[in-house]
Amino acid sequence: MNKSGIVIRLAIVIVFTAVIVGLITTQLFYRFTFINEQALGKQSINQLANTVSPTASIASYLDDEELAKEVVNGLISNDVITSAAIKTDTLMVKSDNYQQSADTLEFVLFSPFQKERRVGVLFVKANEVHLGVKANNISVTNAFVVAIEALIITIISILVTYSVITRPILSIGKALHLTNPGTSDRIDKPASHQNSEIGQLADDVNVLLAKAEQQMLREKSLRNEVQVLESRFRMLFENATSAIVLIEPQGDILLYNETFEKLTEQLNLPLKKNYGNYLQDLFIMKKELHEQIQIAFANNESATAELELISFYEEKIWMQVVVTLLVTDDFQENYQITLHDISKRKQQITLLDQKANYDGLTKLFNRQAAEQHLKQLTTTRKPFALIMMDLNDFKPINDIFGHDAGDEILIHVSSQLLKSLRKADVLSRWGGDEFVIILPEASREEVINVCAKLSSKLSKPLHLSQHNKSVFVTASMGVSFYPDDQVELLELIRSADKAMYQVKKEKSSNSEKYLAFTSDITSLANESKQ
Amino acid sequence: MGSFKQIATLLILALLVISVKAEEPLVVVVNKHNPVEKLSRTELIDLFMGKYVAFPNDLKAIPVELNGEHQIKVDFYQNLVGMPLSRVNAYWSRLRFTGRKREAVFKPNETDLIAFIIANEQAIGYVPQSLITEDLKVVYILNE
The missing domain is CATH 3.30.450.20 (PAS domain)
Structure with a gap:
């Protein structure tokens, strides 16, 4: 059993209360009994005195010692009286142990014939010890009865409490202990407590369990929803083609x-x-x-x-x-x-860019790209030299050996030209067998050097494997300077073109000639005009 | 209470009897040579109820009684101690039981009683007033 269990506690309280109440009751009862016994003793003494008073009166009246002795002895033979005495004017008759004291009872004796004539006094002493013993005996019996009563009440109280209160509560507690909150488990109402507070307790517990179940179900469904949502989010996140951080x-x-x-x-x-x-x-x-x-x-x-x-x-x-x-x-x-x-x-963009700006055959910048480049240079007003180059006798080669051979030659030329150019220089295929070379911030001497290099590179023969024949090409180059020769881009190109044609024209007479400057041609023209 | 009522009834009856005999009160008499002239009621009671056996002058007294339940005797005790004769007799019976003897002389009638008093100087007795003679001395008158 639990040390602080209800039954034990109740038993302790009841036993304690019973002991205290028993003690108080016994004490009170003892006092009451004693007083009561005293009163009863006094009453019986009075009665005794009344009984003997006629004889005592006669004894006193006649001063008869024998009669007085008879009365005294008769009185002290009684339990409630310790000692007694009769006193008249001339006579004093008393029992052996008689002693005058404050608690001695006095009864005045009158003449049997004259009611107003005092003839003596009867002294009686009550037996206090006897009264106490009697009261004690009664009290002990009473205390014993009270103790038995308390014991019976305690046992009955405990039994009733156990069967009516503790057992049903324990059964509810046990049922609650075994109950799984959130399930449909419910507590049975004790059969004897359908309408009592304990029944109410069981009902309330069941209401609470029902609420708990409802809440659990709601939480469960909510959790499921969250889980589904989370898994979807996870799927979305984890399977995204983009990296997300x-x-x-x-x-x-x-x-x-x-x-x-x-x-x-x-x-x-x-x-x-x-x-x-x-x-x-x-x-x-x-x-x-x-x-x-x-x-x-x-x-x-x-x-x-x-x-x-x-x-x-x-x-x-x-x-x-x-x-x-x-x-x-x-x-x-x-x-x-x-x-x-x-x-x-x-x-793809790079590819598109290449298609738009590069020549498919030679992988050089195309005319559009070159023009754009030129435009950019002129808008920023950066000085440069523009070389217009045309291959000599390309058309007959093309006609004799076919277009494939022509293409081969063009690729060969392109690679040769690239070899003799600086990084900042731009080489582009202007169209057909025409090339434009841009040399940023180049002086006349530099241009001459570059062109000489280009010419020498071109002079290397190319072996056409298909025709088992080696060919070599030469080129004519016209140069104009920006902004010294022309500021206008179109004019600049045209002037370089003119210089180039001048070289071609002079080639018949001077086969070694491959380069002409716009400025020279202009000065020549000015000279011829003059 | 019952006894009290009885006593009351008896008293009333006695009074009626007394009133009947009112014309002739009882007197207590002694020998004319007796020095006692007058007795108080208490002295009279003490003499007749056995407390004293002597007159106040220490002369021995001999109470003279009538035998049986004589009407005069009944009236006398009723008058003197307010008791019926039966109780007075019971009183004497009790005393006799403790060994106390009564110093009294009993006479069958008034004539004998009077004669004893006349003959005896120590005697004291009661008679109706009408029977008083020269040789008797009245010391107390009852029914007054």
Whole structure:
């Protein structure tokens, strides 16, 4: 049994109360009994005195000692009287142990014939010890009865309490202990407590259990919903073709998806916790990234940039980077960075760019690209030399050996020309067998040197395997300087063209001639006019 | 209470009897040579109920009684101690039981009684007033 169980506690309280009440009752009862016995004793003494008073009166009246003795002896033979005495004017008859004291009872004796005539006094002493003993005996019996009563009441109280209160509560407690909250388990109402407080308790517990069950079910369905939603989000996130990363302002990665993981593998980088602010370490052009972000965030927009990734491989990887500022519920700033692979698109654009600006055969700039380049130079007013070059006797070769051979020669020429040019110089196929060479900031001497180099390179023979024949080509070159010769681009080209034709014209007479300057022709023309 | 009522009834009856005999009160008499002239009621009671056996002058007294339940005797005790004769007799019976003897002389009638008093100087007795003679001395008159 539980030491602080209800039954034990109740038993202790009841026993304690019973003992205290018993003690108090016994004490009170003893006092009451004693007083009562005293009164009864007094009453019986009075009665005794009344009984003997006629005889005592006669004894006193006659001063008869014998009669008085008879009366005294008769009185002291009684339990309630210790001692007695009769006193008259001349006589004093008393019992052996008689002693005058304050508690002695006095009865005045009158003459039997004259009611107003006093003849003596009867003294009686009550037996206090006897009264006490009697009261004590009664009290002891009473205390014993009270104790038995208390014992019976205690046992009955405990039994009743146990069967009426404790057992049903214990059964409810046990049932509650075995109950699984959130299920359809309920507590049985004790049969004898259908309408009592304990029944009410069982009902309330059941209501509580029902509520718990309802709440559990609701929570369960809610949890399921959240789980489904989460799995969908996860699917969306993990299967996204773009790498998605959530980072803190200091660059610590909070979340990343599988695509990002693959990207790091692709870049041969270890999977780190931090790749610098906005993942800057992944990009070649960090400055541009920061610039774009600054501009976009100043306008409360997502930053978008197309950036090349650091890669150990030949193949370049380009990413469209979108950085979005996210503010969490607790006002923390995070960045969502999406990396969308645009390498393919970038390649296509490059291809398109090449098609538009390059000559398909010789892989040199085409006329359009050259013109654009020239336009750019003139708008920025940068000085340069423009060389217009035309192959000599290309048409007959073409006619004799066919177009394939012509193409072969053109490719050969292109590669030879490229070999003798600086990096900053631009070589383009102007059309047919015409080439335009742009030499930025070149002096006349430099141009002469370059042209000599070009001419010598061209003079190397080309072996046409198909025809088993070696051919070599020569070229005529006209040069004009910007802005010294012409400021207008079209005029500049035309003048270079003119100079070139001048060389062709003079070639019949001077086969060694391959170069002419616009300025020389102009001065010549001026001279001839004069 | 019952006894009290009885006593009351008896008293009333006695009074009626007394009133009947009112014309002739009872007197207590002694020998004319007796020095006692007058007796108080208490002295009379003490003499007749056995407390004293002598007159106040220490002369021995001999109370003279009538035998049986003589009407005069009944009237006398009724008058003197207010008790019926039966109770007075019971009183004497009790005393006799403790060994106390009564110093009294019993006479069958008034004539004998009077004669004893006349003959005896220590005697004292009661007679109706009408029977008083020269040789008797009245010391107390009842029914007054």
